[in-house]
Structure formats: structure tokens, C-alpha cells
Amino acid sequence: MDAIDLRLRGLAFVRAFGIVLAAIPVMLLLFLNKDAYCEDSAVVQTYVHSFDNISVYTGVFALNKDLSLQTSVYLKYAVDFVNPDIEGSEGGEDGEGEEGDENELRGDDALRKFSYVAAVSGASGVASTAGGGSSLSDTRNEFLGGITHNFNNIIALDAYLDYSTESDYKSTTPTITLKKDLFEKNTTLTLGYSRNMDTVSGAFMDRSEERNTDNFFFGVTQLISPVAVMQIGYSLNQSGGYMPEGVRLVPVDGVTADTCTAESATCVDESLPDKRNRNAYLVSVSRYFIEGIGGFLNRSAVKLTLRYYDDDWDITSYMGEVEYYKYLTEQAVLRLNYRYYTQTQAFFIKDSYGSEDHYKSSSPQLEEFDTNLAGIKLTYFLKDLGLPPVLLNSIEGKYEYYTESIGVNAHVVMAGLRLAF
Amino acid sequence: MRKRVFILILLLGIAAVSGCARVKPWEREYLADPIMQLDYNKEEKAVREHFLGTREGSAGSFGVSGGGCGCN
Numbered sequence A: 001m002d003a004i005d006l007r008l009r010g011l012a013f014v015r016a017f018g019i020v021l022a023a024i025p026v027m028l029l030l031f032l033n034k035d036a037y038c039e040d041s042a043v044v045q046t047y048v049h050s051f052d053n054i055s056v057y058t059g060v061f062a063l064n065k066d067l068s069l070q071t072s073v074y075l076k077y078a079v080d081f082v083n084p085d086i087e088g089s090e091g092g093e094d095g096e097g098e099e100g101d102e103n104e105l106r107g108d109d110a111l112r113k114f115s116y117v118a119a120v121s122g123a124s125g126v127a128s129t130a131g132g133g134s135s136l137s138d139t140r141n142e143f144l145g146g147i148t149h150n151f152n153n154i155i156a157l158d159a160y161l162d163y164s165t166e167s168d169y170k171s172t173t174p175t176i177t178l179k180k181d182l183f184e185k186n187t188t189l190t191l192g193y194s195r196n197m198d199t200v201s202g203a204f205m206d207r208s209e210e211r212n213t214d215n216f217f218f219g220v221t222q223l224i225s226p227v228a229v230m231q232i233g234y235s236l237n238q239s240g241g242y243m244p245e246g247v248r249l250v251p252v253d254g255v256t257a258d259t260c261t262a263e264s265a266t267c268v269d270e271s272l273p274d275k276r277n278r279n280a281y282l283v284s285v286s287r288y289f290i291e292g293i294g295g296f297l298n299r300s301a302v303k304l305t306l307r308y309y310d311d312d313w314d315i316t317s318y319m320g321e322v323e324y325y326k327y328l329t330e331q332a333v334l335r336l337n338y339r340y341y342t343q344t345q346a347f348f349i350k351d352s353y354g355s356e357d358h359y360k361s362s363s364p365q366l367e368e369f370d371t372n373l374a375g376i377k378l379t380y381f382l383k384d385l386g387l388p389p390v391l392l393n394s395i396e397g398k399y400e401y402y403t404e405s406i407g408v409n410a411h412v413v414m415a416g417l418r419l420a421f
Numbered sequence B: 001m002r003k004r005v006f007i008l009i010l011l012l013g014i015a016a017v018s019g020c021a022r023v024k025p026w027e028r029e030y031l032a033d034p035i036m037q038l039d040y041n042k043e044e045k046a047v048r049e050h051f052l053g054t055r056e057g058s059a060g061s062f063g064v065s066g067g068g069c070g071c072n
Helices: A003-031 A107-120 B002-018 B042-055
Strands: A041-050 A054-066 A071-084 A138-151 A155-166 A169-182 A187-200 A209-225 A228-241 A249-251 A267-269 A275-289 A300-311 A316-327 A332-343 A369-381 A391-404 A409-420
Touching (some): A054 B042, A071 B042, A391 B042
Antiparallel strands (some): A071 A138, A209 A228, A275 A300, A316 A332, A332 A369, A391 A409
């Protein structure tokens, strides 16, 4: 990594962090008033997802404001900057860098980085097929706004609208969730529905295409004892429309991937089924420990999560995760986490395709593979500094290492702070 | 087969908790601790789900989803 790479990475990080910091005073001016409740808060976070030769810099700003004891509003803005790290691959946000041909990747580099970019953030790199190269910088913006209202402690309603946009992808998602407490709030039932209305316009597509997904969710949260709580969930997702991402080509009839940089008779668009039904089942248990194992469990909590998933593309997956929380001091909380994930491949995945194959894919997400994720996080809760009306409530930082059995590794770094007012 | 085993575990879990004693409001000190909150840091959770959702071929059951990602 040379000085230019470091400078570009630094600029992207500063840009992500600066945007969310700049939003703080504006939002506080809008939301601060003498009727502020104790739950009012703002969150600022920055993330770096760093792969072998590409990084995604993310900034998040969120604000929660209680309008009354029954009603609160929530606003969030998130931005992803996708930043290729290979020298000469740095383009503008719209993929049209000022350095012309120097921005173009070729052969394996281009294909591999398409895989990274599309998979890291959803921000699919802008490809310029002219000249057979690709420029992969992109920016994804997400806006979310919602309201929560509790109807006389009988039932709670959440209504959210999420909009995200990037160079080749737009998504609008309204969500509605109902929550009902039962048995002296020992049991909470959750029923949710959302609809993703997406427009895909990938670099290898002639025109924009639509994809819609209906998401249904049902969950039960149950108190088991004064120190344990359990959650069970089921979700059904039904998608229809254009399913590929429009940013990948599939080599056919013996052509190798490294020569497949532009659409041709032997480098064709992905072709996937136009419907997909997905089921996911989740069980999670959290247990608080007052003391135990020679102090190791003193003031700690352990959370176990299992998820089973299947769909009608024949992908089956299992996910298991364990999180360990521990108060190191009165104000510092440590989190250690490990997650294992494994999946089978889609029924149409093959090592090589012929022109006669109806379905063709070069998406690594549809292959068989395992992933591991391990991390450490430290949160420091600050005492009341007596500086109303805004109080710095906590600061936090984490590091995670992510690896896939198909040869992809990533470092994830996060820093954040929470303000209360 | 594995799916049936998983669903069986799920049903056993439901059966197990359905008979548990009720926890009174004044017994919830530890349940109210921030480290026991299932959704304490939903911003971090959303970024993480988005990242993993775009890397992996499956998703769901962590609540209703939003903010499409152009991923499989």
C-alpha cells in the first residue's frame, strides 16, 4: 500500500465520518426542546469493511425522539463509499474517473472486484464495458424514517419507510410491525410485513428491471426466568421479477472467466429463476449471570442464536452464533462474539455453462461455502458529565475478522458514540 | 431430515418456555440490563445484517427486512 492508497482511504473515511458528524447539530436543533424525554438519543457510527483489495467506508447517523410517552420517531441516514484499493482503479463516484483508462481494471481483477463490490455493500460497481474495463467506486445512500406508537398499552405499532439508492440500484421498503404484550409482559408477539420495491439497472443490462419482495415475519419473545429470555422467529420472503444483479457476466461454451469482460456470444448475462421463496427459522436465548466460574461470569450475559434457512432454489443454510458480554468495570462492557455459517449451493450452479443452459450464474453467493466471523467490542458508558442538554452517553469500538471458505477475508472496524438528551 | 430436527428443537423450545413461571415486574432488574437487550444497538445490527446479507445466499428471521441490496 503506497502513500496514495493511504491518502485515498483516509479521505473516504473522513468523508463518511464527516457527513454523519455534520448532521448532528442540524438534527439536534430540529429535535431538542424542553419536552425531551429520557429515551431521546442520537447515534453516530463509522465502519470500515476492508477486503484484500477493496474497502467500504460506512457512516451511520440515527436519531430517536420521544414525542410523548406513547409515541416516538426514528430517523436514520447511512452512506457507503466503495473504494477500490488497487492503484489506478480509483474512479469518481459515478464511475467516470478523471484519469480515463487508468481507472479501468481488466480480466481477473475486474471480475474478482465485481464479486467483492456487489457483495460487500450492495453498492454494485459501475462497469464501463467500453474498452473492456471497469471502474468500481460507488456510493450508496440510505434514508430511513419511522414512527412507533403504543395504543394504551394494548398493542404497539411500528411503521417505517426505507429508501436506498446507488448508481445501479434503488430500493423502497415500507414496513409495518405490530407488537402485543401478554401475561404481564412475560410474552411479546411480533407480526411484521414489509415490501421491497427494487429497481435494478446493472452495467450489463439494456434497461432497468423491477424486483419486488414480500416479507412476512412472526416472532415470540418469552421471559423464561428473572435472568433468561428466549426469542423464536419465522420469516417468509417471496420475491418475483428480475433476480440477477446485472453486474456479472457468465462465460459459456468453454470460454474462461479471465477473458470475459464484455458482453458477447460467449460472455452472457446471468439468468436466474424469476421467483424465489425463502423460509428462515430462528431461536435465540439470552442468559444473565450474576457470578460464576471464578469471576469469569460475574455480571455477564451469554446469548446463543441458531438459524435454519431453506428456499426453493435448493439453498439450505445453518447459522450458529454465540455472544459473551461482560462488565469489566461499572462503565466498561466487553463483547466477544463468534459466528459460523454454512450453506449448500443453488440447484442450477455448475462449474461451467453451455449456451443451452437455461439458468446461468457467476454469483459466489449461490455457491456452497462456509463462513466464520469472530470479533471483540468494547463499550464505555460515561457518567453524567453535567453538561445539558446533550450528554455523551457511551463510546464504542469493535474489531471483527470475517473469512469465507471460498477464499475471501475481511477486517471490520467500527467506532461509534451515543448521545443522550 | 436436518430441517425436521431443527423444527423439532424449535417446537420443544416453545413447549419448554410455555410452562415457565411468570416473571414479575420487580424481578426484571437483570433482564433490563443493557447487555440483555435483544435490540440494544439496532444500527450496528442493521449494518451487520446488510454486510452478511450481501455476502451470503440466505437471510431472514431477524425481523422484517428493508433497504434492498441487490444481492442474492
